[in-house]
Amino acid sequence: MAKKRTKSKSTSAKKKKVSLKPSKQNKIILGSLLIMLSIALFFSFMSYYFTWQEDQSLLTEFGNRNAEASNLLNKFGAAVSHFFMYQGFGLASLVFPVLLAITGLYLFLGLDCKGLISKWIWGIIAIIWISVALGFFAMEQPLLGGLIGYEMNDFLQDYTGKIGVFLILLFLLVVILVRLFNFSPEGIGNFFRKQREQIKSDFKTKPSPESATIVEEQSIELSTDIDEPVAVDTYTHKKDIPPINPEAGLDVNIPQEEESDIALKVEAVKEEKEEKDIKAEKLVKDFGEFDPKLELGNYKFPPIDLLEPHGASGGITINQEELEENKNRIVSTLKNYKIGIAQIKATIGPTVTLYEIVPEAGIRISKIKNLEDDIALSLAALGIRIIAPIPGKGTIGIEVPNKNASVVSMRSVIASNKFQKAEMELPIAFGKTISNETFVVDLAKMPHMLMAGATGQGKSVGLNAVITSLLYKKHPAEIKFVLVDPKKVELTLYNKIERHFLAKLPDSEDAIITDNTKVINTLNSLCIEMDNRYELLKSAMVRNIKEYNVKFKARKLNPNDGHKFLPYVILVIDEFADLIMTAGKEVEAPIARLAQLARAIGIHLIIATQRPSVNVITGIIKANFPARIAFRVTSKIDSRTILDSQGADQLIGRGDMLFTQGNDVTRLQCAFVDTPEVAKITEYIGSQRAYPDAHLLPEYVGEDSGTGIDYDIADRDAMFRDAAEVIVNAQQGSASLIQRKLKLGYNRAGRIIDQLEAAGIVGPFEGSKARQVLVPDIFALDQLLENETK
């Protein structure tokens, strides 16, 4: 309605305007009328100045046609001029025709009339000022200041005396010059100097008609613009440049004028746009950028010496005999299947050697692909994998395990240039590729990882390699681990770094979670943390944790609004199969939710499992874990479940693994980090000064705790009624909604949800889904609560 009204108002206003300047033609007519009028007034005023005394007597005889005035515009001129000059503002009235002429020009040329208002305001101020100033001479020359000028001057003199009026006028002049022309003291000096020189040069050089037009153009521009160019122009006009040649003067002036124009504009934009940023900049200037590491400013990263070189000097021993032998076997085996080889090349890796074969012309790759199993059988070695063709190369790869596999030490990959110089958020040095290159990936980009492998094939070592990589790169303020270890023994070593690197639920004693019910609470707590972080990101108007932290460090986010530095949270679950078997959907749902949504807010999941069967790695989980790692598995089916392709069943174990982040599968040798090494690292970190406690996750109260509990109506929470209304209005039964809307703690919101369930307003707990709301609207809610009291 209001909109409609304002709309109709504005259209009626438009209509009104239309009647004044309805069309281009009418604007031209009106414009030319004003110009003519201004010319008429100008001549009347000018001639009135000389003839006013003669025409005085005629003023009463305006109706007398025979009476003739001396004014150039006769009786009209005499009467109007008498009104404006004698009874009005004296000589200052000449400003009126100027203003009229400008207005007429604007209309005539169809220019935007917005700037006119300020011209009229300044014009009238000038008229008043001039007439009051000339009012000093009213006794000698009454026409100079006019009656109004004289009266005002006299009035002011009665109170402040002549000097007072003079000072007032002087002050007003300064105000006008500063506001209108943006003059500084030097500017004023330069202005007068320039004027003087200009006048002198004008006399000396008698400018050509061309230069006269330039001056005219300039003056038109000045009057139509916001007048700043006047100041700039005069200010930048160097006195040592003799303005003899007007053209040279222009050359010098124009770029300077432009420069100063641009500088002015840039400043204005900055001021408008970055009001908040200026505050942040000042804070940064005063206190420096926010440093999340400051609390543990003396923290020392673990030195590389804590890691063992594991015998190997890093190089791979090449056994020429073995290479020849394998080559011959491959060639003869393929010959048996009538596959000729044009070329063969070997790339020696730490555990396997890749033989790259270029088949003879005319041999179809599909033929080799079909014979994959037969070839593997003929070569009679464990761990042979045939890649036909190698993606992007058009050759066929046969991976044959080395007789003496060399261990890839964690030390060698951590010390590698690739890891040390990795500009990644969460770099992980997994190990080495088949061509002996260090393989480093960014967990933040994965963004979650699924790890599978039969028992004893290197999963735990793989998890340790991941955690170790991060411990070597990240400060305790930047990253927190949530460790879930149903096997109870694998991750216990990390207890020592609880107060540095681990996160836990507020009420739990141990940070490492071994109990399945606690896992459910922790996962739900992480979901709350995720929601909270999304809220923070939303209010900070950023898209991900990285941008958020940058903004927070630059002090653009106020901690009083709940903003804080957000560390990455890495959830590591060592045995997922066990968990999903005991807790099923209750675990799957929050994990799926986290996996789907948590990437932007810095929560990353690493899940390991022994049994990669479909009831453990369900479709929903698989869909959200694009990065997958397979250690050796026992069957082709398991390999397909984890990787969507076979191959993991043909690995040789002991850290031999396949990694995929989409389509390509890369064979890697996982870096080996032994338990004593992890113990040394955790010991080193644990012995340093720590935070008072582990990083606390948001409190989560199992929503099912209240099932079946009868609440006495009198014991209900004071916010029960409000909460019920929130739930019924939103038709969504979740504790976090109550928490948000009513600004309650999670415990209290959880209790209220239980009470709502007891009252029959919401349904029972349904995993991570919101509860069903059993009351359709507020009216029904009122009735239900009324009936209760009866």
Ligand SMILES: Nc1ncnc2c1ncn2[C@@H]1O[C@H](COP(=O)(O)OP(=O)(O)OP(=O)(O)O)[C@@H](O)[C@H]1O
């Ligand atoms: N990257 C590796 N390099 C060399 N040896 C390795 C590597 N990874 C694992 N091993 C060897 O394999 C053994 C078993 O590894 P690990 O404990 O990681 O297996 P797992 O898959 O975790 O087994 P489980 O599921 O029973 O815990 C290690 O003790 C080690 O000797």
